[in-house]
Amino acid sequence: MNLYTYASPANFYVLAGKLIPWFSWSAGLLAVWGLYISFFLAPTDFQQSEAYRIIFIHVPAAWMSMFIYLVMAFWGAIGLAFNTRLSFMMARALAPTGALFTFIALWTGALWGKPMWGAWWVWDARLTSELILLFLYVGIIALWAAIDDVRRGDRAGSLLTLIGAINVPIIYFSVKWWNTLHQGSSINLMKAPSMAAIMLQGMLVMAIAAWLYTIAVSLVRVRRIILERERQTDWAKAILERE
């Protein structure tokens, strides 16, 4: 068997259909487990008391908002370089989930900021660059929707994705490069996490659940995109008739 087999939309359609239940179920189970840790097992924080619990949603959402963007940029680059149809479809399938996580990160951050910092919103480098990320997601989705010619739309959207990718390291390192109101990262590859182990565990379980959820919904979305684009072919017609 050759991996390239699955670069063909027709084959990938079948594979994605088989994978979706696995990803959905594991995402659901992990989310339940993660929320149980977050709300019942994790202790109260020494300075923020109960309000800190929003990190169990906020941090995984913020990670996913950046990570999904990089994956989109990756698929966009592959598509632009090799003219592979499926990679453009993957990029399009990921964008709405990325925008959703960016919105959740901003929203939960505001809910957290008011009681802890004393402000819903401040124009510091971390918050502003994350807001720009949301605008990028919305802009890319709008660009795709605005161009009727699918192939041209793919290229334009992916080009914009690649240009915007420069924002991701800026978001990530903003708390290091500049004085920001937002605190630095608790999780860092260079040092031990500055977090109690059970809190860290809750956050990581939630992050993995967010990953699996993202994979599941983007597979569902990419299957619809494949069907829409391949509707002239016999195999797609056969599926559409059955539905």
Next chain:
Amino acid sequence: MKSRHKKILVILLGLAGLGIAAALILNAFQSNLVFFFSPTQVAKGEAPTDRAFRIGGLVEVGSLKREANGLTSHFVVTDTAKSMPVVYTGILPDLFKEGKGVVAEGKLGKDGLFTATQVLAKHDENYMPPEAAHALEQAAKAQTTLVK
């Protein structure tokens, strides 16, 4: 060179150029991206004197005093090298504590007193249960007495 390789090269070069451009722009905006100035930067004269700006640092331990009206508070913001007095009228955020991070927005007076119009608490990236924080505190205390 195959056209596909050429395309990859163009994409990589484009991204590299974009990265350099972004780095230059960010470098040029460096001072505008700073959310707050530290007392040391203010002492060096890097902060604007004619308009409002933000200072950030730690609230010096033992410096917080409240006036009789209960709303106006005086405290000293320090970055351990330099420190500056701040006066603020209003409700302080819950996380505002001596020895913890703070960001205050306001104007610097001629007399060196910073009159804040907004005070924000800046918390750190450490999360632990209160018992663990207490244990760490005890350990730090024990260490200082041992050293003495």
